[in-house]
Amino acid sequence: MKLTDIRIEQFRQFRQALALEGLEDGINLISGPNEIGKSTVAQAIRAAFFERYVTSTASVYQPWGDSAAAPSVDLTFEVDGERWQLAKRFLKRKRCDLSIGTTTLSNDEAEARLANLMGFNVAAAGASKEKDWGIPGLLWIEQGSGQAIDGSVANAQSHLEAALESLVGDIASAGGDDIIHAVASQRGELLTPGGKPRNDYLKTIQQVEDLAQKAEGFAPRVARYQESVDRLGELQQVHQITQRDRPWENLREKADAARTQLAEIGRLQQEQNSDEQALATHRTLLTQLATRQAEAEQLSEQLQQRERDRGIVQTELTALEEKTEGLERTLQQAREAYQSARGVLQQARKAELHQSLQQARAEANEQASKLRKVQQDVEKLREQEAAARESSQNNRIDEAILDDLSTACSEHDQLRIRLETVATRLKFQLVDGVTLRLHEDILSGEGEVLLTEAAVLDVPGLGRLDIEPGGNDLGTLQREYQQQQDSIDALLSSLNVPSLAIAQERAENQRKAQAELTRIKELLHVTAPDGIEALATELDTALRQAAEAAERLEGMEAPNTDLPSLDTAQSMLDSTEILQSEAEQVLQSHQHQLAIVRDRLESAEKEWQRLHEQLHSEKRHEELRQLAAELTETQTAASTLETAIAERQLRINDANPTLVKQDIERLSASATSQENMHREREREIHGLQVYLQSAEALELADQQVECETELAYAQRRLADFERRAQALKLLYTLLQEGRQKLTRRLQAPLQKHLDHYLAMLFPNSSLQVDEALKPDLFQRDGETGKLSELSFGAREQMGLISRLAYADLLQEAGRPTLIMLDDSLVHSDAKRRDTIKRALYDAAQRHQILFFTCHPENWDDLGAKTWDLAALKADRPA
């Protein structure tokens, strides 16, 4: 298809006619600044094809403010070598004329033909909508929508498929879609998209479930009804028999007979009890009587015993009384022996005192003489002490000063020696007779002088020699030596001695005196430790003691010499005292014993007397006689009772009252039980009859039948639904599969063209189309993603090459193609633009492309003819 001429009049910006004549094959670049009307030209072409000539919505095409305008578009194009002329007028002169070669069509017919040619839908009413645009909607890119391709492909899909029928070499039933829709719609009435039942189908399933459950619920009720009927039959049968026979009455009669028997046994038992009670009373009485008889016999025995007791006590007393005199005599003898022993002891004590006084006097005298001797020794020591003390006093010297002196003398000697060493030694050997004078000294013969200071040696006759001793310290030594001499002198003076030797001698003497003093002191201490005064006192004491002892001895007689010793006398006294005491105790005890035995005798006598009187009273004899008679009588009565009891017990045992009692219980219980069962049956029969005659039971069958009828109907209905659902499912699935298979066959050629352009723009990448023929998965450098995830620019470029691929595909199928790009690719950079230009140029070899742009400078290397709208407007013919 090739568009050759465009003429627009009274259309938006173009109040005056605008004509683009002689459009070329390939790319036609239509340029101009904004607002000049580029998009209006594109819009006019769209309006010529898509918009119904009758539509009133075309008023938007009127130039602004000109409601009288009649927008018109005239297009001339070639299809398969035939010339098509389209003239479309809107609003005021609404018309559509189409001439194809020599054929002329108008209005609706013309528009239908156009739609068929280009592959779009004629708008139903009003403005044409995107969904109607079909193939042109895909190939004509509006400003700013180049990236949005999905919608355009969807709108074009059926046209694409119809157009491509020949290409895939098969009859692709594009009309199958309406069948699929119809099947889907019928399926949708029964099934959800997921294949689950819905609407009436679902309701019927639930209805069947509910009814089935309800129908099942009848089973136990029917069973209960039938069981009740059976039970009633059984009960009625048994009831009739028991009602007739009344078995419990027979049992009650038997029980009554047993009761009579038991009453007889009871009477016997009562008699037995009363006899046994009487027997027991008799036996008790017998025991009491026997006791009383025994007591009576014991009384005389007691009297004899009492008599024997009294005799024993009397004998005992007599024996005691006989012993009394002997015991009193023994006591008397003991007392006398004691008094004698006391006298001897007093004598012995006097003799003892005398002897001890004599001894004391002798000892005191001896002590006195000893003490006098000591006194004399002490006196002599005192004298020695005084002498030593005097010697010590005389040789007294200060030891400290002595030490200083000794030190000073020693140092002085050392100084002197050093002085002599340092001093100038003047040796001389003079001829006899010759003398020299050194200071005041005259030197002669042979000798040596030490000069420690300057000296003048007069050599008589010759003059004099001044000798100046050398060494620096000679003077110093000389001075020290002199000082030391001075201090020695001062020390000697203070000690008041002429020399060190004397001082030392005195010190030695003093030490000797001190030692002597010490020795004497020790001796004194030994001899008179408490001192001299104590010694004197001791002596006085001894003398006084001796005097006292002598005085006492003077007043005493001389003691008897054959007396026992003091200890012996004391011992004798002690032993006699013990004997006396013992004798006293024995006597006292004896007398106590006597008193007791006398008491016992008296009470034994009284007891005997009492029993004796009791035993011999008349009343007692009478009691004994009565007792014996009573005893005999009671024994006879008891014996009679025992016989009667034994006989009766035999009779009772034979009757066995325990078993008779059990019989009564057993028979009564059986009777009651049987009767109760009978009544129970009656009640149950009544209950069952009430139930079976109740409305519930009677309506059961009706309800069950009604329910089962409903269920059967619902089940039939459900089966119908199920069959229809299965059929629709199958049909829908098969149709879908067929449809998809067809689509897949169309994918391959489209993919081929897509790859062709993709290699130019995005080498080493791939773009896959999906089943709806939409570009879908984009793969580059091993990464895969959805087209929609790419950048805006990339999507726009993808959109362009996809459309170019569709155009190639359509052309291959022999369909007309016209590509329009309205200000596309503004988001592409210069580099990418260059590759796009190559793709466009390549496409332009096969298709006519109208390229509208406001940036002609960006596209001046497209190798295309450029139409400058501004210039065209200016050059417009009048």
Place this chain on the structure above:
Amino acid sequence: MPRFLHTADWQIGRQYSRFDATNAALLAEARYQAIARLAQLAKDESCDAVLVAGDVFDTQTVSELNIRRVFNAMEAFSGPWVLLPGNHDAALSESVWTRAMRMEAVPDKVHLALAAGLIELETAGLAILCAPLTQRNTYDDLTAPFDNLDSSPGLVRIGLAHGSVQGVLAEDIDSTNPISATRVDTARLDYLALGDWHGAKRIGERCWYSGTPEPERFRNNDAGAALIVDIDAPGSVPTVSLHRTGQYDWQQWQRAMAVATDLDELVKDLEATPPHTVLDLKISGQLTLDEEQTLNRALSVAGARLRSLQANLSALAITPTEAEIAELHAEGYIGDVIQTLNEQQALTDDPAPRDALLILAGLLRERGTEPEASA
């Protein structure tokens, strides 16, 4: 010369859940009408008695209304009627019979044979030896006591029982409620009137099943009749005549569609079937799309005319011809789908492929009848 009407198996209260509600109601209603016809027949034929050999009621728990309707339907014949409990309406401790009596719904002309024994109808000249079921089922021969049951001389001895005569009926009849095949002889019966078998059936010259007066299932031959029995005197051989009483004719057809004329035959037969028919139709084989339409029309017409028509087409395959497919304009993948469905039909018993094919064909036909959008 006693003459009596022998009938049985009224099965009052039987429900027909396999039919839609209207037909079920009409079929149930027909059973009461059958009683009325029996009464009328007995009157018209001057019968001395009507003997019903069991299963008057289909269930023990028939509603009170329906119990009354049974006795009301007997109006035309003044009696006596002897009604014997069968296995469906056994004389249990509590039964449809005790209820009927409590309701005081039983007219004096009706004798209920609730206990085994003798009912002597002197006016009619009949001594009826009754063997009612008093349990739902029994394995004892309830007619055995007939042998020792004496009746008044001069009366015709008629046994009335419900069960299976031993060794005579098909094996699939359950062997409960057995009746000795020699009972007629051992009990010196002039006639043994039996119930339980729903078709009229002669067992011997003195022993018959009357069958049900109104059919209620597709099996059984000779259902829908009653017997009128004439016996000149005790010991005479009875004369038995069969009288149709059924209102509806129950039929079951199985037709295979193999050749083109099979369909024509079926259509003709359907057209010839009288309206009181209850028809159960099962069709197998295969038809073309056009033939299927013909069949559908015929079934639709017959369905409206007959009392009931139930057609089972699940074994029928629909095979469009090439021409039919072309006519449907089933091109491209739609044509493939038709082909696939055709093939699947042959491979499976599942009706889904056939149904799917019919739906698709219907849609394509509809499309064909619409005006073309573009020429």
